[in-house]
Structures are given as structure tokens and as C-alpha cells.
Amino acid sequence: MGVVEGLTEFLPISSTGHLILAGSLLHFTSEKAKVFDIAIQTGAIFAIILFYWRRLADTAAGIRDDAKARRFVMNVLIAFLPAVVVGLLAGKAVKAHLFTPTVVATSFIVGALVILWAERRPASATRVFSVDDMSPLDALKVGLMQCLALVPGVSRSGSTIIGGMLFGLSRNTATEFSFFLAIPTLIGAGVYSLYKERHLLSAGDVPLFAVGLVFSFISAWVCVRWLLRYVATHNFVPFAWYRIAFGIAVLLTAHFGLVDWAD
Template identity: 75%
Template sequence: MDIVLLVKAAIMGIVEGLTEFLPISSTGHLILAGSLLGFDDDKAKVFDIAIQTGAIFAVILVYWQKIHSTIVALPRQPKARRFALNVLIAFLPAVVLGLLFGKAIKAHLFIPVVVASTFIIGGFIILWAEKRPPGSVRIEHVDDMTPWDALKVGLVQCFAMIPGTSRSGATIIGGMLLGLSRKAATDFSFFLAIPTLIGAGVYSLYKERALLSVADIPLFLVGLVFSFVSAWLCVRWLLRYISTHDFIPFAWYRIAFGIVVLATAWSGLVVWAE
């Protein structure tokens, strides 16, 4: 295996882990990083989706106590069954719309200019969400969510199919706009990520299996390991951060980063791959 390729895989894994659970779009950052590194062929696109599984293992580790207690309590506690049902309900819209439109979206929207534009739009939406009145919070904890709340968050998650939108950003900010507290929206976003990203990774690997070979195993393992470690650090940091801070800095980051990408593309300073 080419050592340069393994270094690129490690960089992409770090980018994935650091951005997957922040409201700044991991897919968008992977598209831009892949464009700069020359790591953007069809196999690289499968790689980008597959290494999300490493980031999910980090979430499972951080939330293991809640996950384990819910599984154990499923046969006897209605609250545990309702929570599991809510995650399933929120997961289904992305499955349906992903199967219907996923191919077309990948063919036409996975380009840097689209990513940069959605970065900027998403930044302004976060600024708007953070201006909501204090009394708009209805749900303080994920266990207080109803199936209807879960369905609405699941529908909002579908906007993240547009690269640059951010799955975490859509579910966290969307959840806040729907009445969830910042903590409840963040927690539910993380739990919803488990079936969503594992499902996307397995489906992508199966669908594009003809592109892969045994020789690719080291490449994917490096990406998974670096994605796991960086995501574990990021999730632990984010949970501490949201206890005393809002998401406004991420909004300004999105806007500034999107402007930089558009400016460099239009000026020709950086030739972003299409």
C-alpha cells in the first residue's frame, strides 16, 4: 500500500472525526479536503462514507451507559421502548429519501461550490435559531420526546443529504427550532447518528463492492481508526462545550469558510475539483 495514500486516509479520517458531530458538515469538509488532496475518485467517495462508522463507534463508547440501559430495559420499561421507537421513527425518512434521491444528489450536488453555498446558508440558519426566545424550549431531555417530535427531527435530517448542510447541524438546530433544549437536541442527534451512519456505510460498501478489493483494507482501517479517535475527542469536548456555550461561533465559521471557498474558486487561486 502506498504510504502517501495511507497518509491521505489518515488526514481524511481526522477530518471526518472532527467534523461529523459538529454543525459544520463532515461531508462538505471531506469533499473539500479530498479535492485538495486529490483523493476524490469513486473509491474515495465510498471511503468517505465508510469511515463514518469509526466516528459512530466513538458515539457508542461515549453513550454506552445510556445505550446499554435502554437495551436492557426494553422488555419491561415503556420509557425505554418509546426512546428506541423514537430513534427508529426519526431514522426512516432518511432511508426512504436516500434510496429515492441519493444517486441523483451524489451525481449533481457533491461539488465544492454547492458545499460552500450551503455552508453559508446553514450559518445564517444557526444564527437565526440561536435568536429564539428563551420560552420556546418544550423538551429538556430526550426521554421526554414524543414520536411526533422524533418524526419532525427525522424529516429535518433529510436536508443533510445536500452536502455542506451538516447532518448534526440539521438535527441539532432543527431540533432546537422544534422546541428541544440544546442538550436534548444534541443528545438525540448523536443517538440518531448511530443507525443513520452505520446504515449508510454498510449500504455504500455493499453497493460499490465492485470498486473494492482486499488490498484496500489497510486504507479503510487507517481511516476508521483516525476517525474513531478524533470523533471520540470531539464528542467529549462538544458535550462539555454546549453546557455553557451556544452554536454561534460555528455559524460564523461556516459563513467565513464558505466565503473563502467561493472566493478562491472564482478567483482561480484554488482549482477545486468538480
Template identity: 75%
Template sequence: MLLKAAVMGVVEGLTEFLPISSTGHLILAGSLLGGFDTESGKVFEIAIQTGAIFAVILVYWQRLSNTVTHLGTSRDAQRFVLNVLIGFLPAVILGLAFGKTVKAHLFTPVIVAAAFIVGGLIILWAERRPASSVRVSSVDDMTPLDALKVGLVQCFAMIPGTSRSGSTIIGGMLMGLSRQAATDFSFFLGIPTLIGAGAYSLYKERAHLSMADAPVFAVGLVFSFLSAWLCVRWLLKYVATHNFVPFAWYRIAFGLLILVTSYTGMVSWHD
């Protein structure tokens, strides 16, 4: 089981911050590996997101520590924190209001596949937009309204297969953020979002957990952290000179894979 947890951690870390939906990949990996269809297994899949977000904290440690240090005196630091909080708020409100409904009705093969394919098409559309449409080149240039807009599009990630990072990065680009600014803000916004989701899930499902689950969770968190650290560092270099078109075609292909594996009964795409 520890080996399976390590594999799941790697899958989470590699897919959480790419615009390809970690949820869809975890469903596929969990179904193929087996052993993650229990209540504690579902909590595990959410909890290991925390390991991935620690990787973001490490990569951006200098920026985050400077922000905290100068929060009382710097207007830029105060505006940055305010923007992150504004972007985080819609996910809290809509997540608490509609989270159960989404899990009950939207975890179906057709919806997951459609989210992958439609998301891929949106990425292709976003990347075809002219460079002149960019009006925000850096996270520091974002306004509270920009942050709110990105926070609202992040809520589309409640639909399984959509991708939180995909929603925020591509949504940000469509709203005038540069590819770099949208990617950076997606990472920063992921810190409270994923830590909050993980903590809330652990608390809500605490009755289904025991100390026997601790080694499995620990292994998953460690491997999620390590793989996410490598992935984030790579992605930051990638976006400096490349676009997201390859991820769009990957999403479309993966959506078709979902339909095939569901139709043949190879994978159960229900939460």
C-alpha cells in the first residue's frame, strides 16, 4: 500500500499545477492501482494536495517571506495579500454551498471527459489571442478586481476534470494577464485554497481515519511534495518561452481516453 501511496503522490504532484486536472488523473491512477475507493482513500486524494502546495511555498519562499516581513509597512505587500484573499473567497463560499451537490451529480464519465475536452479547446482559443490583449504583466500589477475575476473562474474547478490551475491560468490570460502573471497568481492562490480544502476534508472525514492511515498519508504527502517541487520549477521555466498548446491537445486526448475506459468498464469514473 505504501508503494501505491507513493505513486498517487507522484501523480498528484505532477498534475496539480499543470492545466490538466489532477482529479481526473488521480481517479484513473486510483482505479488502476486499487485500494483508494474507501472513505479514507478519498480523503487521502485531497490531503496529499497539501504536500504539493508545500512545494509552491518552498519555490516562492523568498517572495512569501518578504511579503510577511513587510506586511505592516509596504503597500505592495498589503495589496498582494489582499488580492490573494479576494481570489480565495469565491472558492470558500461556492465550495461550502455546492460541494456536496457537485460530488453527488457531476462525477460522471461524460462530464469528466467533456470538462477535459472543452478545457483543451478553451486553451487553444486563449493561446490564439494577440499579444496586445495583455494588460497585466506581473502579479504586482493586478488590481483587486483582477483577483476577484480569477477567483471566480477558479470555482469552475469544482467540476471534475476542469483543473484548478487550468481555470486560473487560462482564465487569467483571457482576462488580460500575461502567461507569467497568470501562472504566478495561480500558484499563490493555490496556497490557501488547497491547504483549506485538505484541512476541511480531514476534519470532516476524521471519523473514517485512524493512526493506521498515518504511514500511507505521510508517504503520499512526501512524494507529492517532491514531484510538485520539480514540476513547479520546470513549469516556471517552461512558460517563459512556451505556450500551453501541448497541454490542450493532451487534455483532448485524455478526455477521449476517459470515454473509452468508461465504455469498456476499465475505469470507474464516479467519485
């Protein structure tokens, strides 16, 4: 589960969707499993923090005197807030009713169609080529797109990256900002979930969560390094076709009873 999380968290293919499907195959679908799925996302975020350590340290050091650093932090906070509000209002209902293989498979396919549409737009529509050039309105738009990722299978990375591209961000800029936005979003979700569901956990769960976090971190580190090289010269169309193929496979195997996708 940790490897699945790390490899899928920052790709536009939905880590939550893959974790739900993997958990279904492993019969790991309890309430504790849902907390586990959210908590191990923190491991993937440590990979981002390590990868961008110098940028983050320079921003923290210059936040008092550097207008660019303050604007960067403000943009990340602006983009973060919509998911906080919507998550608190609708998170419980989403986890209760939408964390199912069928919803995930359907979201895979719908999200793929959006990616294909976004990649057909002309390059002339791009107007922002650096994270530092984003306006607060750009950040808010990306933050609103992130709210769509509450639906499992939509993909947090996919909604923020493709959403950013649709709003005029370059592919590289949208990808980098999605990484930075993931830091408060996923750490906040992990801490909140652990605190809220602490009654489900015990000291005996520490090895389970520790292994998930470690392997999430390792696989995310590998994936992030690869993805940044990939987006420099490629588009996201292959991920769209992967989403369609995977979504159809889940729906067909469920329909014909070939795989017992437990809700």
C-alpha cells in the first residue's frame, strides 16, 4: 500500500483511487484502513519536502523581507483553504458513500476525458511560466480545482495540474505548484484524520503505519524525480489512456464477477 501511494500520489491517476482498489484486493477495507490510506500520504510529502528543501528553506528565511517569498506562501495558503472548507463540510459524507471501486473506476474514465480535452488546447493559451509569477486569483482557481479531488478517483494531482493548465499555467508551473500545494493539504489531512479517528488506533498499529510511511516516501521520491523530467518534454495523454483502460478493466471485472471488488 505504501508503494502504491508513493508511485501514484503525484501522477494524475489518483492515489486514493488506487489505494481503494488495492485495499479491496487485499481485503483491507475497514475504517482503520481508510485512516491508514490518508496517513501514509504524509510519507509521500516528505519526499517533496526533501526534494525542494533549498527552495522551502530560502522561502522561510526570506518571508519577512522578500516580497516574492511572501507572495509564494500566500498563494499556497489561498489554494489550500478551499479544500479545508469543503473537506470539513463534506469529507465525512464522501468517505461514507463514495469510497467504492465503482465510483473510482467511473472517476478514472471521466478524469481521463478531461485530461485529453485539456491537452488539445493550443499552447498560446499559456500565460504563466513560473510559480513565482502566479497571482492570488491563479492560486484560488487551482485551489477550487483541488476540491474535486475529494471524489476518489479524480486525483488531487490531476485536478490541480490539469486545472492549472486550463487556467493558463504552463505544464511545468502547474506541476510544481501542485507539489507545493500538496505539502499543507496532505499533512493537514493526515494529522486531522489521525486525531479524529484516534479511537480506532492503538500502539500495536505503529509498525503498520511506519512501514506504509517509509515505503510511501521511498517510492514518491523516485516518482517525483522522474515526473519532473517527464513533464519537461511530454504531455499527460498517456496517463489519460491509462486511466480509461484501468477504469474499464475495473468495471468489466466487477460486472462479470471476475474480481470481487469489496466496497
